Amino acid sequence: MISTTEFASIARLDNGHKNREVDLAAVDEILDSYRPLAPHALIPILQDVQEHYGFLPEAALDRIGRALDISTTRIFGVATFYNQFRLHPLGKHVIRICRGTACHVKGSAALLDTLEMELNIKAGSTTKDGLFSIETVACIGACSIAPVAMVGDKFHGRLTVKDIPRLVKSLKREDAKGAAEKAVA
Amino acid sequence: MPTVDLTINGREITVEAGATILQAARLAGFQIPTLCYLSGLSPTGACRVCVVEVEGARTLVPSCAFPVADGMIVRTHTARVRAARTAIVQLLLANHPQECLTCVRNGDCELQTLTRELNIREIPFQGERRLAPVDSSSPAIERDPEKCILCGRCVRVCQEIQNVGAISFTKRGFQSEVAPAYDRQLDITSCVNCGQCIIQCPTGALREHSSVRRVWEWLQDPNMHVVAQTAPAVRVGIGEMFGAAPGGIYTGQLVTALSNIGFDRVFDTNFAADLTIVEEATELVRRVKNNEPLPMITSCSPGWIKYCEHYYPDLIPHLSTCRSPHEMLGALIKSYYAEQYGIFPGNIAVVSIMPCTAKKFETERPELETNGFPSVDAVLTVREVARMIKTAGIDFLNLPPRDFDNPLGTSTGAADIFASTGGVMEAALRTAAFYLTGKELANVDFRDVRGLRGIKEARIKIGDMEVNVAVASGLANAKVLMDQIRKGESPYTFIEIMGCPGGCINGGGMPQGSNVETVRARMRAIYTIDQTKVYRRSHQNPAIRKLYEEYLGEPGSERAHHLLHTTYMARERS
Ligand code: SF4
Numbered sequence: 001m002i003s004t005t006e007f008a009s010i011a012r013l014d015n016g017h018k019n020r021e022v023d024l025a026a027v028d029e030i031l032d033s034y035r036p037l038a039p040h041a042l043i044p045i046l047q048d049v050q051e052h053y054g055f056l057p058e059a060a061l062d063r064i065g066r067a068l069d070i071s072t073t074r075i076f077g078v079a080t081f082y083n084q085f086r087l088h089p090l091g092k093h094v095i096r097i098c099r100g101t102a103c104h105v106k107g108s109a110a111l112l113d114t115l116e117m118e119l120n121i122k123a124g125s126t127t128k129d130g131l132f133s134i135e136t137v138a139c140i141g142a143c144s145i146a147p148v149a150m151v152g153d154k155f156h157g158r159l160t161v162k163d164i165p166r167l168v169k170s171l172k173r174e175d176a177k178g179a180a181e182k183a184v185a
Numbered sequence: 186m187p188t189v190d191l192t193i194n195g196r197e198i199t200v201e202a203g204a205t206i207l208q209a210a211r212l213a214g215f216q217i218p219t220l221c222y223l224s225g226l227s228p229t230g231a232c233r234v235c236v237v238e239v240e241g242a243r244t245l246v247p248s249c250a251f252p253v254a255d256g257m258i259v260r261t262h263t264a265r266v267r268a269a270r271t272a273i274v275q276l277l278l279a280n281h282p283q284e285c286l287t288c289v290r291n292g293d294c295e296l297q298t299l300t301r302e303l304n305i306r307e308i309p310f311q312g313e314r315r316l317a318p319v320d321s322s323s324p325a326i327e328r329d330p331e332k333c334i335l336c337g338r339c340v341r342v343c344q345e346i347q348n349v350g351a352i353s354f355t356k357r358g359f360q361s362e363v364a365p366a367y368d369r370q371l372d373i374t375s376c377v378n379c380g381q382c383i384i385q386c387p388t389g390a391l392r393e394h395s396s397v398r399r400v401w402e403w404l405q406d407p408n409m410h411v412v413a414q415t416a417p418a419v420r421v422g423i424g425e426m427f428g429a430a431p432g433g434i435y436t437g438q439l440v441t442a443l444s445n446i447g448f449d450r451v452f453d454t455n456f457a458a459d460l461t462i463v464e465e466a467t468e469l470v471r472r473v474k475n476n477e478p479l480p481m482i483t484s485c486s487p488g489w490i491k492y493c494e495h496y497y498p499d500l501i502p503h504l505s506t507c508r509s510p511h512e513m514l515g516a517l518i519k520s521y522y523a524e525q526y527g528i529f530p531g532n533i534a535v536v537s538i539m540p541c542t543a544k545k546f547e548t549e550r551p552e553l554e555t556n557g558f559p560s561v562d563a564v565l566t567v568r569e570v571a572r573m574i575k576t577a578g579i580d581f582l583n584l585p586p587r588d589f590d591n592p593l594g595t596s597t598g599a600a601d602i603f604a605s606t607g608g609v610m611e612a613a614l615r616t617a618a619f620y621l622t623g624k625e626l627a628n629v630d631f632r633d634v635r636g637l638r639g640i641k642e643a644r645i646k647i648g649d650m651e652v653n654v655a656v657a658s659g660l661a662n663a664k665v666l667m668d669q670i671r672k673g674e675s676p677y678t679f680i681e682i683m684g685c686p687g688g689c690i691n692g693g694g695m696p697q698g699s700n701v702e703t704v705r706a707r708m709r710a711i712y713t714i715d716q717t718k719v720y721r722r723s724h725q726n727p728a729i730r731k732l733y734e735e736y737l738g739e740p741g742s743e744r745a746h747h748l749l750h751t752t753y754m755a756r757e758r759s
């Protein structure tokens with residue numbers, strides 16, 4: 001018995017190889033700022049690198065590993081252990097599902113499940129085409145219209161599971177329109 | 186040594202202060218199950234199957250991590266302890282594929298044993314199972330993450346003993362797994378294929394990438410001339426696969442078994458070990474005379490070679506150019522032997538039976554081909570060949586012994602000790618001394634380089650020359666010697682490095698479930714074989730002399746270089 005969410009986690013495996021082509025000059029500068037390098041500098045270095053790129057590119061992890069004489073795998077272990085680190089760039093549309101108490105009571109878990117199924121990714125990751133990311137947040141502070149999702153900086157309140165496919169479709173339509181206009185111009 | 190008195194299950198015992206409850210209990214003869222514990226490394230207390238009851242303590246304590254104290258009263262198998270262990274194992278089983286019947290570890294799996302011993306008849310927890318594909322990308326190591334119980338033994342061996350860190354705990358919670366970064370396939374990491382992680386894995390989550398099926402196919406093909414060769418360590422390990430005590434010597438039975446399952450010829454990798462020594466000692470003498478890079482480092486451990494290519498590519502000129510012995514023998518089988526017997530090399534399949542998983546990767550190196558054919562076509566670990574022997578219904582331990590086939594079956598005691606850390610060094614010194622002084626050594630035993638210590642040093646007097654030599658096994662130990670060379674501070678002329686701690690007798694292809702005592706027993710067996718050989722110096726091997734006369738010319742000749750030496754390449758580390 002394989003559920004769709006599990007398929008999603010397997011499909012995610014090859015996502016990582018995508019961001020190998022990045023300019024590593026910034027990584028080198030960050031590394032230089034921590035010389036003489038020692039393994040305990042790992043976490044601050046990762047924080048700085050994420051600050052610069054918005055996520056931790058795969059090639060950066062390799063470079064840091066070589067500099068600190070730590071295997072990429074161990075660094076990856078650290079980076080995936082702490083919630084603060086992001087291994088993939090954020091998608092074009094970031095959909096944040098509020099998991100605060102009010103939203104929870106109003107069924108935000110079902111919203112999240114539906115969205116994960118709709119996009120075939122787990123919360124905290126990005127679709128392969130780079131269009132969508134799902135994030136969860138503790139409380140957005142819009143409890144009066146719970147359950148809430150945020151797309152970019154727009155609030156969507158009083159959502160039901162039925163709204164989720166519609167929401168995704170409208171975002172896709174928006175993109176398609178944008179692309180068409182670009183093509184005409 | 187201060188001691189501590191305590192009571193375990195009503196028995197009073199005295200142990201050294203600082204011992205753990207687990208160690209004390211084992212001394213007292215009580216078996217406490219363990220999963221994450223690794224003798225020799227500091228305990229992590231992660232799995233908690235080793236919990237015991239200590240009077241006065243509120244909770245159960247993990248015995249592998251808990252030190253003994255004076256007057257302590259310990260109970261190891263109370264109802265409370267049994268319930269806790271049962272719950273832990275049931276939780277593991279709830280997230281485990283129930284595939285015992287077709288699992289490679291069926292019958293020698295630690296999780297299975299634990300389940301049986303705890304008499305677990307049901308798995309009350311129902312939940313989602315973690316699903317993950319098998320990674321067969323590496324020609325040597327196969328990962329089956331669904332069977333992983335996250336004990337962390339492989340992670341620690343790979344990191345702490347081998348200094349590679351190819352696999353680690355990644356992600357967290359339900360998603361946690363032991364894997365390479367980014368779920369990369371193992372073949373694109375700097376995994377050196379040593380197989381030490383397999384030796385430690387309690388389940389079928391890590392195993393060799395098997396060649397058994399391919400070898401059976403060749404054996405059944407009437408057009409194929411299938412030739413086996415067996416490494417020195419195999420003969421002192423294979424008995425364990427059939428229930429014999431560690432340290433038994435089963436050379437003759439192994440040869441009989443291999444010819445019974447259909448190999449056309451059974452040759453001895455030991456022959457090529459002697460050849461390696463002749464070539465390597467010649468190379469060493471040449472390097473010393475011509476001021477070429479020193480120290481020279483041995484090259485018969487392919488796990489070590491790959492490590493050097495990843496982590497010390499700048500020091501590749503220090504590596505001896507000698508191929509590993511089984512690759513030398515493969516090259517000779519596809520050339521010398523094929524020509525002598527008029528067999529087309531493409532119809533010969535050379536199968537190396539090895540204590541090693543790294544050799545599975547090594548055979549795929551294009552630089553090791555002989556006239557366009559791979560020198561070795563498949564490598565079987567001791568475990569794999571034992572499985573084949575069982576499939577063939579052979580009563581291994583009671584087989585009548587047989588001799589290796591000629592012309593590639595004769596060897597000296599110097600070849601046998603290749604199996605143990607320090608052995609290649611000792612064998613090389615026996616021959617190098619003769620080459621340098623023209624006189625045979627009176628005493629060929631170099632005891633300073635024997636034993637299981639991770640790094641060994643010796644100052645050897647050869648004629649009126651004194652040389653410093655060092656021996657390391659386990660790659661974290663190798664790193665120490667390599668860093669010295671990189672800094673220009675190495676005092677040595679000659680270094681032996683083996684990828685696996687203890688050498689091939691503890692190789693990644695040997696029987697699993699071994700410990701220091703097992704390895705020591707295998708080592709004793711190896712030196713016993715050496716003692717009983719007629720010839721104990723490689724250059725005295727009459728078959729080797731004949732080979733040079735008939736075919737290779739001189740040691741270090743052009744033909745010898747073509748067939749017996751190799752090149753290396755720098756590899757990225759990750
Ligand atoms: S790893 Fe052990 S418990 Fe798991 S399927 Fe294999 S034999 Fe059974």
Ligand code: SF4
Binds near residue numbers: 351375
């Ligand atoms: S084979 Fe050796 S290097 Fe590779 S993962 Fe296992 S222990 Fe690490």
Ligand code: SF4
Binds near residue numbers: 338390
């Ligand atoms: S692969 Fe094996 S040794 Fe490694 S953590 Fe999993 S069960 Fe333990």
Ligand code: FES
Binds near residue numbers: 219229234247249250
């Ligand atoms: S063996 Fe003691 S906690 Fe795992």
